[in-house]
Amino acid sequence: xxxxxxxxxxxxxxxxxxxxxxxxxxxxxxxxxxxxxxxxxxxxxxxxxxxxxxxxxxxxxxxxxxxxxxxxxxxxxxxxxxx
Numbered sequence: 001x002x003x004x005x006x007x008x009x010x011x012x013x014x015x016x017x018x019x020x021x022x023x024x025x026x027x028x029x030x031x032x033x034x035x036x037x038x039x040x041x042x043x044x045x046x047x048x049x050x051x052x053x054x055x056x057x058x059x060x061x062x063x064x065x066x067x068x069x070x071x072x073x074x075x076x077x078x079x080x081x082x083x
Contacts, residue, residue: 001028004068008037011066015058016041019051024080028073035073037063040080047079 009026016023025040041047041055056077063075 004028007066007068008039008063011062012039012059015062016055019055019058020044021047021051021055035071036076037069037073038076038078040078042080052077052079 005026005028009023012026013023021041021043023039024042025038027036027038027040029036029038039059041052056075059077060075063069
């Protein structure tokens with residue numbers, strides 16, 4: 001799965017960079033019977049919900065086009081927590 005996660009990161013980094021967003025992490029997590037593809041985004045200014053929705057609307061079709069993951073999953077895109 002690590003190789004697939006790296007490919008996911010590679011294909012979304014450029015479109016996110018155009019939005020001045022960094023891809024902080026791409027993770028695969030299994031919680032109960034659900035698989036999650038978790039993508040954590042970051043940028044210098046705080047990411048608001050509208051920007052995360054915009055990023056999701058860009059990332060989701062890219063993932064559909066490349067179809068790298070055979071298993072069903074829930075796409076979870078969030079901003080990096082700030083401490």
